[in-house]
Amino acid sequence: MDILKTNPAEIEVGVVGIGLMGSSIIVSLLASGHRVKAVAPIPADFADAGNKIKDQLNNCLHVGLLKNSVSYYFNRLEISTNYSCLANCALVMECVIEDIDIKSQVYKKITDVVPATTIIASNTSAIAITILQQLVSVPERFIGVHFAEPAYATRFMEITCGEHTDAKYAEWVFALAHHWGKEPTLLRKDIRGFITNRLMYAVYREIFHLVDSGKTTMEDADKAFRYSVGSWITLMGLFRRMDYTGLEDYAEIFKNLFPKLSNADHVPHIMEKIVEDNGRGIQNLKGLYPYTDKEAKEWERAFEAFNEDIFRLAALYPDNVAEKERILI
Amino acid sequence: MDILKTNPAEIEVGVVGIGLMGSSIIVSLLASGHRVKAVAPIPADFADAGNKIKDQLNNCLHVGLLKNSVSYYFNRLEISTNYSCLANCALVMECVIEDIDIKSQVYKKITDVVPATTIIASNTSAIAITILQQLVSVPERFIGVHFAEPAYATRFMEITCGEHTDAKYAEWVFALAHHWGKEPTLLRKDIRGFITNRLMYAVYREIFHLVDSGKTTMEDADKAFRYSVGSWITLMGLFRRMDYTGLEDYAEIFKNLFPKLSNADHVPHIMEKIVEDNGRGIQNLKGLYPYTDKEAKEWERAFEAFNEDIFRLAALYPDNVAEKERILI
Numbered sequence: 001m002d003i004l005k006t007n008p009a010e011i012e013v014g015v016v017g018i019g020l021m022g023s024s025i026i027v028s029l030l031a032s033g034h035r036v037k038a039v040a041p042i043p044a045d046f047a048d049a050g051n052k053i054k055d056q057l058n059n060c061l062h063v064g065l066l067k068n069s070v071s072y073y074f075n076r077l078e079i080s081t082n083y084s085c086l087a088n089c090a091l092v093m094e095c096v097i098e099d100i101d102i103k104s105q106v107y108k109k110i111t112d113v114v115p116a117t118t119i120i121a122s123n124t125s126a127i128a129i130t131i132l133q134q135l136v137s138v139p140e141r142f143i144g145v146h147f148a149e150p151a152y153a154t155r156f157m158e159i160t161c162g163e164h165t166d167a168k169y170a171e172w173v174f175a176l177a178h179h180w181g182k183e184p185t186l187l188r189k190d191i192r193g194f195i196t197n198r199l200m201y202a203v204y205r206e207i208f209h210l211v212d213s214g215k216t217t218m219e220d221a222d223k224a225f226r227y228s229v230g231s232w233i234t235l236m237g238l239f240r241r242m243d244y245t246g247l248e249d250y251a252e253i254f255k256n257l258f259p260k261l262s263n264a265d266h267v268p269h270i271m272e273k274i275v276e277d278n279g280r281g282i283q284n285l286k287g288l289y290p291y292t293d294k295e296a297k298e299w300e301r302a303f304e305a306f307n308e309d310i311f312r313l314a315a316l317y318p319d320n321v322a323e324k325e326r327i328l329i
Numbered sequence: 330m331d332i333l334k335t336n337p338a339e340i341e342v343g344v345v346g347i348g349l350m351g352s353s354i355i356v357s358l359l360a361s362g363h364r365v366k367a368v369a370p371i372p373a374d375f376a377d378a379g380n381k382i383k384d385q386l387n388n389c390l391h392v393g394l395l396k397n398s399v400s401y402y403f404n405r406l407e408i409s410t411n412y413s414c415l416a417n418c419a420l421v422m423e424c425v426i427e428d429i430d431i432k433s434q435v436y437k438k439i440t441d442v443v444p445a446t447t448i449i450a451s452n453t454s455a456i457a458i459t460i461l462q463q464l465v466s467v468p469e470r471f472i473g474v475h476f477a478e479p480a481y482a483t484r485f486m487e488i489t490c491g492e493h494t495d496a497k498y499a500e501w502v503f504a505l506a507h508h509w510g511k512e513p514t515l516l517r518k519d520i521r522g523f524i525t526n527r528l529m530y531a532v533y534r535e536i537f538h539l540v541d542s543g544k545t546t547m548e549d550a551d552k553a554f555r556y557s558v559g560s561w562i563t564l565m566g567l568f569r570r571m572d573y574t575g576l577e578d579y580a581e582i583f584k585n586l587f588p589k590l591s592n593a594d595h596v597p598h599i600m601e602k603i604v605e606d607n608g609r610g611i612q613n614l615k616g617l618y619p620y621t622d623k624e625a626k627e628w629e630r631a632f633e634a635f636n637e638d639i640f641r642l643a644a645l646y647p648d649n650v651a652e653k654e655r656i657l658i
Binding site for chain 2: 098157158183184185195197199203204205207215218223225227228234235236237238242243245246247249250253255258259263265266267274281282289299306314
């Protein structure tokens with residue numbers, strides 16, 4: 001099989017790991033028309049997986065992402081605890097926890113059953129692809145494919161090459177990602193932290209500095225960011241925004257402001273305290289903000305609803321506003 | 330008149346400067362029920378102002394922000410080239426260009442006609458309030474009130490004290506801003522660059538570094554930011570997002586990534602080139618991206634439509650998701 005010439009719809013895709021991300025990735029692949037073989041290395045995930053995936057397929061139906069019935073898609077999925085089900089997969093997505101030893105064992109089990117032509121992808125957002133690809137037998141076919149959660153209702157995707165990845169496979173996945181309804185970015189160099197993470201961590205560094213030094217509060221910073229950046233980011237991105245606002249004052253402000261921004265290289269005080277307290281935010285009701293059990297659940301519901309809303313809204317505004325023919329997948 | 334005890338709806342508000350921001354601020358104030366006295370220091374703005382404001386009031390009507398007819402609100406506005414119309418205003422908003430000499434002349438003309446009890450506010454986003462307040466006779470009543478564009482259909486507002494501002498007036502404007510349907514933040518210390526600007530410039534510093542060093546492209550960075558941050562920012566803000574995602578990996582990533590982020594203190598190469606070329610983005614079709622005249626117009630139309638959409642969407646998700654009773658103003 002020459003994977004580069006295969007019709008995307010005919011590709012069987014494997015997924016290893018059926019946690020939060022793994023299950024929504026499975027749903028995204030099913031909704032895109034693939035047959036999916038899913039391996040659950042954790043028994044608890046295996047028991048739970050069927051119902052979880054049916055629920056998410058129902059969400060897809062609700063958002064208008066499915067052409068056929070939920071059962072049509074569900075029947076194209078095989079869930080197993082046995083890696084041998086991956087034998088015919090042209091692409092296998094690894095979605096297990098960010099632990100290099102566990103990932104290493106998983107890659108060994110995958111490569112034991114798939115042909116050398118199979119592309120192996122990791123959904124990691126924390127470990128460099130160049131490091132992970134040293135753990136597989138065909139590193140040039142190893143690649144980073146980073147989804148956002150929930151994978152079936154977000155368009156974000158970062159495709160990242162490691163040092164030894166052959167670009168033609170990255171480009172193949174890039175094309176396939178469009179078939180999945182994504183708006184992928186292709187990072188040809190494996191930089192620490194990927195693009196989006198680096199941008200966000202630059203913001204975190206500055207905002208922790210402003211809060212730690214008493215210049216603003218978490219509440220105000222959150223509010224300001226929601227109502228300022230929130231009012232244009234989904235339409236424009238960063239560079240387009242500068243063009244839109246006329247570019248005039250930026251250079252002058254860069255010159256004045258860059259030397260005043262935080263260059264901190266240490267973990268902020270507030271975050272150190274959270275780690276000491278074993279805070280897990282809404283998960284254990286110990287976060288940067290306080291939560292009752294009811295409030296934590298309300299945030300989960302609100303995000304589910306908001307994500308649907310912004311997904312639909314973003315679909316009305318494609319990359320190039322001139323491409324009016326583009327519609328919700 | 331004790332301004333702090335006045336019923337917000339009865340306050341007459343003055344606006345000086347009827348450019349892009351000034352006119353949408355006038356519309357925001359009218360839509361909130363104030364009588365408005367507007368001074369147009371530039372004759373061309375004066376000629377144009379009436380029609381521009383009627384158009385924007387029609388936009389407000391379309392978004393559902395008006396309880397009465399467009400003409401009801403328009404009739405509560407007086408536009409003049411003469412500062413004496415400001416005599417009874419409890420609050421005067423200065424919205425002229427970011428030039429300290431021009432602002433100084435404007436403040437002189439305002440303070441010549443208003444009583445010492447009037448609060449004077451600047452919509453500046455570039456000059457420190459502590460500097461501007463030295464130009465007025467009652468600095469404790471001078472304050473920064475920074476709207477986003479278009480002021481009538483955005484909830485963002487940064488209220489900033491200068492070193493000599495009396496906090497009680499800032500708190501009064503803060504309360505008034507809620508009456509305007511804003512989600513204001515109150516910055517008690519006058520820091521260089523305000524909150525939102527500092528956060529965004531931290532992102533700009535990093536993203537120019539990544540693009541300048543060939544690690545990604547403008548197109549990919551824009552795409553990644555739109556579809557990642559865009560999928561949650563309007564709901565959550567930055568700190569809430571960390572709580573939502575469980576907080577677990579942040580401290581570790583801070584430790585690893587902060588030392589690798591850009592600490593540049595100079596204007597990025599790409600931006601220097603734009604300044605040399607006198608690029609003004611979509612305004613003169615010379616930007617970071619290329620534009621035809623048609624494309625520039627399409628971006629303007631798209632932003633107008635998107636802003637309406639995201640404004641309505643954000644209204645469904647107030648600050649605290651538990652406050653279900655809150656609705657579109």
